[in-house]
Amino acid sequence: MEKFTRITSIAAPLLENAIDTDIIFPARFLLLLDREGLGKYAFNEWRGEGFVLDTPPYDTAQILVTGENFGTGSSREQAVWTLADKGIRCVVARSFGEIFYSNCFKNGVLPVRLTGADMDAVEAAAEAQEPLTVDLEDRCIRLPDGRTIAFDIADHHRRALLAGLDEVGTILADHAESIARHEERRRASAPWLDLPQAKLDALAEESA
Amino acid sequence: MTGRTLYDKIWEQHVVADFEGGDNLLYVDRHLVQEVSSPQAFAYLRQNNLPLRRPDLHIAVADHAVPTRRKGHPFADGLAKRQVERLRENVETHGIAYMPMNGDRHGIVHVIGPETGFTLPGCTLVCGDSHTSTHGAFGCIAFGIGASECASVFATQTIRQARQKTMRVNLDGGLPVGVTVKDVILALIAEIGTGGGVGYAIEYAGSTIRDLSMEARMTLCNMTIEAGSRVGMVAPDETTFTYLKGRPLSPEGEMWERAVAAWSDLKSDEDAVFDREITFDTSTLEPQVSWGTTPEQTGAISGVVPDPDRIADRGRASRVRKSLAYMGLTPGTRLNDIPVDRVFIGSCTNGRLEDLRAAAAVLKGRQVAQSVRAIAVPGSAAVRIAAEAEGLHEVFLAAGFEWRDSGCSMCVAMNDDRLEEGERCASTSNRNFEGRQGKGGRTHLMSPQMAAAAAVTGRLSDVRELL
Ligand code: SF4
Numbered sequence: 001m002e003k004f005t006r007i008t009s010i011a012a013p014l015l016e017n018a019i020d021t022d023i024i025f026p027a028r029f030l031l032l033l034d035r036e037g038l039g040k041y042a043f044n045e046w047r048g049e050g051f052v053l054d055t056p057p058y059d060t061a062q063i064l065v066t067g068e069n070f071g072t073g074s075s076r077e078q079a080v081w082t083l084a085d086k087g088i089r090c091v092v093a094r095s096f097g098e099i100f101y102s103n104c105f106k107n108g109v110l111p112v113r114l115t116g117a118d119m120d121a122v123e124a125a126a127e128a129q130e131p132l133t134v135d136l137e138d139r140c141i142r143l144p145d146g147r148t149i150a151f152d153i154a155d156h157h158r159r160a161l162l163a164g165l166d167e168v169g170t171i172l173a174d175h176a177e178s179i180a181r182h183e184e185r186r187r188a189s190a191p192w193l194d195l196p197q198a199k200l201d202a203l204a205e206e207s208a
Numbered sequence: 209m210t211g212r213t214l215y216d217k218i219w220e221q222h223v224v225a226d227f228e229g230g231d232n233l234l235y236v237d238r239h240l241v242q243e244v245s246s247p248q249a250f251a252y253l254r255q256n257n258l259p260l261r262r263p264d265l266h267i268a269v270a271d272h273a274v275p276t277r278r279k280g281h282p283f284a285d286g287l288a289k290r291q292v293e294r295l296r297e298n299v300e301t302h303g304i305a306y307m308p309m310n311g312d313r314h315g316i317v318h319v320i321g322p323e324t325g326f327t328l329p330g331c332t333l334v335c336g337d338s339h340t341s342t343h344g345a346f347g348c349i350a351f352g353i354g355a356s357e358c359a360s361v362f363a364t365q366t367i368r369q370a371r372q373k374t375m376r377v378n379l380d381g382g383l384p385v386g387v388t389v390k391d392v393i394l395a396l397i398a399e400i401g402t403g404g405g406v407g408y409a410i411e412y413a414g415s416t417i418r419d420l421s422m423e424a425r426m427t428l429c430n431m432t433i434e435a436g437s438r439v440g441m442v443a444p445d446e447t448t449f450t451y452l453k454g455r456p457l458s459p460e461g462e463m464w465e466r467a468v469a470a471w472s473d474l475k476s477d478e479d480a481v482f483d484r485e486i487t488f489d490t491s492t493l494e495p496q497v498s499w500g501t502t503p504e505q506t507g508a509i510s511g512v513v514p515d516p517d518r519i520a521d522r523g524r525a526s527r528v529r530k531s532l533a534y535m536g537l538t539p540g541t542r543l544n545d546i547p548v549d550r551v552f553i554g555s556c557t558n559g560r561l562e563d564l565r566a567a568a569a570v571l572k573g574r575q576v577a578q579s580v581r582a583i584a585v586p587g588s589a590a591v592r593i594a595a596e597a598e599g600l601h602e603v604f605l606a607a608g609f610e611w612r613d614s615g616c617s618m619c620v621a622m623n624d625d626r627l628e629e630g631e632r633c634a635s636t637s638n639r640n641f642e643g644r645q646g647k648g649g650r651t652h653l654m655s656p657q658m659a660a661a662a663a664v665t666g667r668l669s670d671v672r673e674l675l
Contacts, residue, residue, distance in 0.1 A: 016526075016527065016530070017523050017524075017526075017527050018402055018403070018502050018527065020502070020639075020641045020642075021641075022639070022641040022642065022643055022644050023641065023642055023643070026621070026643050026647070027272075027620045027621050027622045027643075027644070028621050028622055028647075030244045030272070030622055031244075031273060031285075031287040031288055031290075031291050031622060032287070033247045033248075033290065033291060033294060034248075035248050045642060045643050045647060067523065068403060068523070069402060069403040069406070069436070072402055072403070072436065072502075073338065073639065073641060074337070074338045074352075075245065075336055075337055075338040075340075075352035075353060075354055076244070076245065076354075076355075077245070077248070077354035077355040077356060080354075095403060095406065097406070097436070098406055098407070098436070098438055099338060099352055099353070099354055099438065102354065102357075103354035103356065106354065106356035106357070107356070154229055154231075154370075155228065155229045156227060156228065156229050156231060167356070167360060167368060168252070168256075168258075168356075168359055168360045168363050168364060169256075171233065171360065171363075171364045171366060171368070172258075172363065172364060174225075175224060175225050175233055175364070175366070178224045178225045178233070179224055179233075179235070179364060179365060179366055182222075182224045182235050183235075183365075186235070186237075189221075190330065190467075190470065191463065191466075192328070192459035192463050192464075192466070192467045193237050193328070193331060194264070195264050195265065195326075195457060197264055199456065199457055200264060200267070200305040200457075201305070202456070203267075203305055203307075203313060203324060203456050203457065204305040204306055204307065204313075
């Protein structure tokens with residue numbers, strides 16, 4: 001996964017609330033099997049003249065500034081892939097859809113939650129086309145006028161982004177034994193949770 | 209020590225390891241695999257040369273992309289066909305049980321999970337699909353995950369997760385005639401908002417819940433994600449056990465007895481403290497319809513399209529203005545004067561036998577309005593077979609509905625069934641987002657009986673006038 005330490009870019013203002021996953025990445029493109037090259041479908045139905053990400057200088061923005069509940073809706077990780085492929089490395093919002101939020105960290109995209117005067121300042125800078133610096137190491141956004149806006153982020157999320165960590169690799173390396181132990185415990189306490197292969201085969205066969 | 213909630217109890221039983229900062233490594237008992245969110249997760253295994261740890265804890269089905277007119281029809285969309293074939297190849301490679309498109313066990317993941325007994329109380333269940341919340345109706349922790357998390361489940365049978373806060377929603381007062389659990393959840397979302405549940409696992413409780421069938425509980429938990437909560441759950445009871453007994457993957461014999469004994473303890477303690485608790489009186493509810501492009505933009509059928517100029521909150525007003533422009537609606541229009549072009553009865557929200565029965569009861573002896581094209585899509589082959597055994601398909605067909613094979617169909621514009629630009633649809637699905645049912649399509653969410661009423665009158669209608 002691509003590391004995230006610090007970026008400096010202008011921020012594209014897309015100041016709507018509850019922009020859902022179907023707007024970020026319409027369902028019909030979910031039929032594509034690869035995750036590369038999805039950036040061209042981002043916000044597909046809204047694209048074109050007048051849309052902020054198609055309006056220079058915002059078309060090269062690496063930061064997106066938006067409203068409440070960004071990414072609400074489906075679990076599709078494509079909503080993050082499409083933004084990342086389009087070059088968006090950081091989304092600043094008043095709040096996020098939960099699955100979208102956690103998907104960001106798997107893909108080198110930093111979601112930042114801000115509210116109140118902090119958010120107002122970032123929105124104003126975005127609209128004034130002023131470059132912002134998002135600094136994950138220091139957990140803050142720096143405005144051109146020297147102001148610093150701190151943001152909260154869970155420690156492990158921060159570390160994962162900074163190091164570009166692959167979570168699955170880490171789990172396998174650190175927890176293989178605990179997983180096996182858990183399975184043994186479970187076999188004793190809730191044996192019905194193990195599905196006999198014969199039953200599964202019968203089900204698949206019955207359905208053929 | 210204060211009591212614990214149902215959610216906390218099940219969560220604690222599945223913790224494999226603790227991380228600094230409070231996250232847990234959570235063991236996953238059940239993973240439902242479908243064609244849309246899995247290709248990239250399988251690719252991850254390939255690229256990293258990793259085995260799939262526990263194929264016996266997965267079942268797979270293609271539901272989103274499949275056509276719902278199958279017999280005698282070729283698979284028209286090349287991309288969709290390729291996606292379904294890819295799933296098949298992947299599950300064969302890894303030894304996962306697969307329910308083929310033309311078999312009797314096919315269906316939407318959230319319909320076949322419960323139907324086969326794959327979904328059980330007390331388990332953790334995930335799927336790369338947000339409506340996985342449906343399965344919480346059985347008293348398990350079930351939630352949607354992203355593709356990277358699917359890869360984690362494939363390779364490790366665990367995912368790293370933060371425990372949610374808990375919210376109890378007490379539904380009391382029972383349901384008036386013509387009002388269903390779909391109306392309850394729509395009204396609840398209208399009240400708390402699509403962000404109202406973010407960060408919480410919701411447990412539904414109260415007298416209204418205890419009287420609900422498993423189907424209705426599934427509808428409720430299904431749409432919990434529309435309130436922003438990944439998890440919705442109902443404590444298991446006799447209704448749950450009766451539903452599960454004898455399902456193909458349910459435990460049997462002595463194992464069944466042991467399981468039921470354990471499941472009977474799955475409830476929040478009397479003195480459990482929830483982070484938030486709300487009570488919602490269902491006794492005076494009216495049938496609901498959505499009028500906007502987010503599920504919270506919903507109102508009672510007797511109401512009118514709201515006027516954004518009268519909404520004080522600027523953000524909300526702007527969102528309403530935008531929704532109405534997309535929906536082609538004028539403030540002040542009575543909701544039951546809005547004409548529809550299409551009717552869709554189906555989806556993982558309302559594509560079960562009980563839903564089809566309720567719609568058929570309205571349709572019996574009536575005709576779909578001439579201007580309307582209507583389809584009924586059973587959520588699974590088993591639902592279709594059971595419906596046909598009771599002759600429900602004849603009621604739909606006689607009324608002028610199309611009767612289809614199982615799949616997600618018009619809930620999501622990923623297969624042959626979709627709205628054309630500007631078409632307006634009365635739909636029993638769960639999302640009225642822009643473009644959800646097709647580019648430029650306009651969705652009004654409602655219960656199956658309300659959709660049936662719209663089909664016969666050709667406009668959004670109060671089903672109570674037809675009962
Ligand atoms: S029916 Fe709709 S909501 Fe349910 S799984 Fe299919 S696409 Fe998703």
